Amino acid sequence: AQSVTQLDSHVSVSEGTPVLLRCNYSSSYSPSLFWYVQHPNKGLQLLLKYTSAATLVKGINGFEAEFKKSETSFHLTKPSAHMSDAAEYFCVVSGGGSYIPTFGRGTSLIVHP
Amino acid sequence: GAVVSQHPSRVICKSGTSVKIECRSLDFQATTMFWYRQFPKKSLMLMATSNEGSKATYEQGVEKDKFLINHASLTLSTLTVTSAHPEDSSFYICSAMSQAKANEKLFFGSGTQLSVL
Numbered sequence: 001a002q003s004v005t006q007l008d009s010h011v012s013v014s015e016g017t018p019v020l021l022r023c024n025y026s027s028s029y030s031p032s033l034f035w036y037v038q039h040p041n042k043g044l045q046l047l048l049k050y051t052s053a054a055t056l057v058k059g060i061n062g063f064e065a066e067f068k069k070s071e072t073s074f075h076l077t078k079p080s081a082h083m084s085d086a087a088e089y090f091c092v093v094s095g096g097g098s099y100i101p102t103f104g105r106g107t108s109l110i111v112h113p
Numbered sequence: 114g115a116v117v118s119q120h121p122s123r124v125i126c127k128s129g130t131s132v133k134i135e136c137r138s139l140d141f142q143a144t145t146m147f148w149y150r151q152f153p154k155k156s157l158m159l160m161a162t163s164n165e166g167s168k169a170t171y172e173q174g175v176e177k178d179k180f181l182i183n184h185a186s187l188t189l190s191t192l193t194v195t196s197a198h199p200e201d202s203s204f205y206i207c208s209a210m211s212q213a214k215a216n217e218k219l220f221f222g223s224g225t226q227l228s229v230l
Contacts, residue, residue, distance in 0.1 A: 043119070044223075044224070100147065102159075103158075
């Protein structure tokens, strides 16, 4: 069994300040973890993924995430928020024999000028 | 990189009609595809898992006679919403996975916004 918890439904930051979107997971197997972004009325875009290689994963648009097995976390960060980062972000876990991906509830990132 | 094409991106139909949504993997063979439904301001809920050449596995609460899934080839899966009603209006997203590199070959289509009048 697997699950993913995104701890914040909304995160609000000012442009130019750091972004932290939190994700904790539970998996009976070595998981693969993903972060996706969804802009309004758009599909999903892959930001980054962890698949048992380096624990610090760099993605597109300056985002990165660190896999911490001891904390079962995969938090998404960005040093400096941009207005265009405002969107919905989903943490996804996949693993085990079926590889069915499980989505977190999503975190809305709001960026203020 | 690998691309999953989902079509149409937006469809408006009358109540009682059927709508077909296509999901294609463009540069890899997708032995498994997933269909998700997203309600406004909600996460994606898995509807069914589709394996090439076999019947789809539906999640609890999903009507298999209403949401028909066909995965007849390694590059195409279709979702047909039969006799659509306004409550079926939603955003539907497919995901395709390759058997060869299961943990890496997880790609999503751009989604289909279905509006039933």
